[in-house]
Amino acid sequence: MxxxxxxxxxxxxxxxxxxxxYVDRTGDLRIDEHEDVVLTPLGQLAGASTDSGLADVIIDDCDFCASIKKSAPGAAVRINGRVLYGGYFRSQWGHFLMNTTSRLWPLFTGAIQGVDKILFFSDNNQDFIPQRGNYREFLELAGILDKVVIVSGAVEVESLIVPEMAFEHTRYFSSEARAVFDAVRESAMETxxxxxxxxxxxxxxxxxxxxxxxxxxxxxxxxxxxxxxxxxxxxxxxxxxxxxxxxxxxxxxxxxxxxxxxxxxxxxxxxxxxxxxxxxxxxxxxxxxxxxxxxxxxxxxxxxxxxxxxxxxxxxxxxxxxxxxxxxxxxxxxxxxxxxxxxxxxxxxxxxxxxxxxxxxxxxxxxxxxxxxxxxxxxxxxxxxxxxxxLDRRVPVLLADYFSPVCLYRRLRRRR
Structure with a gap:
C-alpha cells in the first residue's frame, strides 16, 4: 500500500x-477467437463498460468500442492470417501505456503463438502510424513494430484473437499487464x-x-x-x-x-x-x-x-x-x-x-x-x-480589478 x-x-x-x-485477476483472463469477421471502430460510447452487456461490441477502457460482425462480401479491407486485436492506439503517453498495451499480454506470457498482425484503431479516427518518438521505440523494444497495423475504418479479418484486457481502471488489475513492460525493459537495458x-x-x-x-x-x-x-x-x-x-x-x-x-x-x-x-x-x-x-x-x-x-x-x-x-x-x-x-x-x-x-x-x-x-x-x-x-477582491490581483466597480467604490470610500 x-x-x-x-x-x-x-x-x-x-x-x-x-x-x-481493484480486484486481482491474475490468471483469470479470457482469450476469444473469431473467424471471418468485420471490425468497425465506434469511438467512445458514453456509459459503455465491460459488463454493460452490449451485443457484438468489444469494449476497451475509457468506453472506446468496436463492433464485431460476421463478414459480408466486399464489406471492408481484408487482413488475412491470425490477427490480435489490440484495441485503440491512444496517442497520449499515459493512456498508451495503460490502455493500448492492455491486450498484448498473450504475446509476452506465451499464452498464444503464431500471430501475424496486431490490429489497432486510431483513437482520433484518423490514420496514425508511430513513425517516431517513444511510441515507435516502445514497439521496437517490444519486438512487435513490424506486426502493428493502425486503421481508422472497418476492416475484415480472417482469424481474430481478442484477449481480455489485463487492466481496467477502477475495476481490476493483473500481473499479466506487467509482461509487456518487463519485455521492453529487458530489451532496453544496456550491459x-x-x-x-x-x-x-x-x-x-x-x-x-x-x-x-x-x-x-x-x-x-x-x-x-x-x-x-x-x-x-x-x-x-x-x-x-x-x-x-x-x-x-x-x-x-x-x-x-x-x-x-x-x-x-x-x-x-x-x-x-x-x-x-x-x-x-x-x-x-x-x-x-x-x-x-x-x-x-x-x-x-x-x-x-x-x-x-x-x-x-x-x-x-x-x-x-x-x-x-x-x-x-x-x-x-x-x-x-x-x-x-x-x-x-x-x-x-x-x-x-x-x-x-x-x-x-x-x-x-x-x-x-x-x-x-x-x-x-x-x-x-x-x-x-x-x-x-x-479571491474576495479585497485586494486587486488582476489589472481589470483596479477598474472594477467594487474596487473603485472602495478607493472612493478610503478618500473620504
Missing amino acids: PMIDYLRPKKAGVYRRISGD SPGEFSDKVFLTRSSLPGAARDEININKLDELFLRNGYQIVSPEKVSLRQLINILNRAGHIASVSGSTAHNFVFAGRDAEFIIVERTAVVNVYQIGIDLICGISPILIDAYRLPQIAPATGRLFLYGATGQLEAFISARGWSGHTFDCNDKARKKELSGFLKRYKRLYGYSTGIAEWEIGHSEAISEAYVESYAYYQPW
Whole structure:
C-alpha cells in the first residue's frame, strides 16, 4: 500500500476507497477467437463498460468500442492470417501505456503463438502510424513494430484473437499487464552500467507550455536538485535511455500524471515519490502500483484557487502543509517557494489569467469526478483561505480589478 500520510485527509480516504475497488485477476483472463469477421471502430460510447452487456461490441477502457460482425462480401479491407486485436492506439503517453498495451499480454506470457498482425484503431479516427518518438521505440523494444497495423475504418479479418484486457481502471488489475513492460525493459537495458544517478526526479518543466500552465514547477525542480536528485526531462531522452536511468536509480520521484506512469519501466526495489498536482486521485497510477508491486510516497503539493473542468491543463504547485511535513521528516534542505503576499498575488494572478484563457467561465466538476468531490472541496477550502484577500477582491490581483466597480467604490470610500 502506498504511503498516503502526506495526502490531505479526505483525499487519503478517497484513495483508500478506490484502491479497495481493484480486484486481482491474475490468471483469470479470457482469450476469444473469431473467424471471418468485420471490425468497425465506434469511438467512445458514453456509459459503455465491460459488463454493460452490449451485443457484438468489444469494449476497451475509457468506453472506446468496436463492433464485431460476421463478414459480408466486399464489406471492408481484408487482413488475412491470425490477427490480435489490440484495441485503440491512444496517442497520449499515459493512456498508451495503460490502455493500448492492455491486450498484448498473450504475446509476452506465451499464452498464444503464431500471430501475424496486431490490429489497432486510431483513437482520433484518423490514420496514425508511430513513425517516431517513444511510441515507435516502445514497439521496437517490444519486438512487435513490424506486426502493428493502425486503421481508422472497418476492416475484415480472417482469424481474430481478442484477449481480455489485463487492466481496467477502477475495476481490476493483473500481473499479466506487467509482461509487456518487463519485455521492453529487458530489451532496453544496456550491459554497461554507464554513468547514472542514484536519485532521479522526473520533471515536466521542459514540456512546451509547462512554465506557463504548471505554475511553480521550477520550484519543485529546485527542491529535488538541492536534495541530491538529478533532474530528468523524459521527453529529452530516448525511451531506452530513460529505462536505463530508472533502473540504475534507487530513489525515483515524479510529479503525478503520465510522467509518473513511467514507473512501469523502473526496478521494483527503488523508493518512489509522487508529487501530487491535483485533488483528483489518479486511478491509473493506483493500477500501476498494483501491477508493478510498488508503494510510492504520495505528497499533496498543489493549490486549487478555482475548481477547473476536468481537462488537466492548469496546475499550481505550492508549499502545502503536506509538503512541509515531508521535507521536515526527511531532514531535507528547505523548499524555495515564496509564501509572502507578493508571491501569493503573483502566482494567483498567473493562475487566474491562464484559467480564463483555457476555461473561459467554466467551473465545476465532471460526472466521473463526483467520487472525488470530497478531496476537491477539501483542497479548494484550504486554497481559498490561502488566497482569500485576492479571491474576495479585497485586494486587486488582476489589472481589470483596479477598474472594477467594487474596487473603485472602495478607493472612493478610503478618500473620504
